[in-house]
Amino acid sequence: MSRQIFSISQCTRIEMRLLKALRALKWKDNWPAQAGFFLEEIGLESSQTFVFSSLIDAVIKADPEFYLLGPVSPFVSRDELNLLAALGNASRKAINSTEGQDITIPPVVGTLVDECGAELRKARVLMKTRSPLMNSRTVPGITSQVVSFQDDRTLRNVKVVSVHRPTPGVRRVILGGHSLKTFQTDLPAQWVKIFLPDGTAHPVGRAFTIQHFDAVKKELTFDITLHERGPMSRWALNAKPGNALQLAGPRGGFKGVSPRSWLLLAADETGLPAIASIVRQLPADLVVHIFAEIADETERPFLEVQPRVHIRWIYRNGSPTQDPETLSEVLRYSPLPATGGDAWIAAEASVIRTIRTHLLRERGFELGRVHAAGYWKRGEQDHCDLAAG
The missing domain is CATH 3.40.50.80 (Nucleotide-binding domain of ferredoxin-NADP reductase (FNR) module)
Structure with a gap:
């Protein structure tokens, strides 16, 4: 197991910012929330954070001992340099070229490295080309089985219990159903994704914050802010008790404040x-x-x-x-x-x-x-x- 580290000053400014984003994605407290902003600083959009998150998740699953330092560390590990090398090569690879592709990369990791490289190319962010440090563990050298990253998307079937109008621009919907008997929330500001069943494999879904969950009645309340052309807004304007929905979650949440803070x-x-x-x-x-x-x-x-x-x-x-x-x-x-x-x-x-x-x-x-x-x-x-x- 390698624990060799180097000064982060040997990385370019772009590499430093990308490295901060990659580290933040697997760090504690509020650091994951900062990853998108680090990527935006090098020209990527916040929506592109997901492919980088999936890459880090796949690498950690393939090699649990992968040495990922903290977001503000002044050092860079040998493993991180190897990952930057792989991303640098992918960011400069011609779109249809397979030249230089290492066949030992597990399929999931290789695909995600290429996807991240494509996002960097799309944003015209060219990484430094460097050779992997082959005398230690390298990203291409990972051989353990990789399971692709998946969110918990278990769908619960629910029905509308009641619909209220707290203000002209909001509809408050209360949901119930047998599937909520195992539903739990442990943090404020958690959210669920609500789906409108339409008979297709990919129903329309939108994320909504849990306004309240009644653990006794097993009823979940959420608010829909009405927008002119949104599918959920159109549904909410005509929603009635008994309407069927599906939901997934909860996720996210507010984790509290620091001691002696405001x-x-x-x-x-x-x-x-x-x-x-x-x-x-x-x-x-x-x-x-x-x-x-x-x-x-x-x-x-x-x-x-x-x-x-x-x-x-x-x-x-x-x-x-x-x-x-x-x-x-x-x-x-x-x-x-x-x-x-x-x-x-x-x-x-x-x-x-x-x-x-x-x-x-x-x-x-x-x-x-x-x-x-x-x-x-x-x-x-x-x-x-x-x-x-």
């Missing part, structure tokens, strides 16, 4: 159910600042706020006493505690990038204490952000 929560309508579930389980003495962007004042009942929480309502469409505002603009110019705290943010993907950069560069937040997830992306259906968990 908490910043910021979201648009898509993240408010998560904020509501987080606030319900916070310590009574914790200082909490919420920034909530909604269409107008009619949507305020969507979020029930406790008196001890400081909240700033932001109206996209304005109000009789307030001009139209946006989440990122208000947060940038609002006073916050001087000491760095913890942050949980969920909104449109580009808004999240702006806020995250502001918190890290101008507000003194530490990287591992900012959880920022793009719950949706303008112009894209069923956007998936690995940071959501």
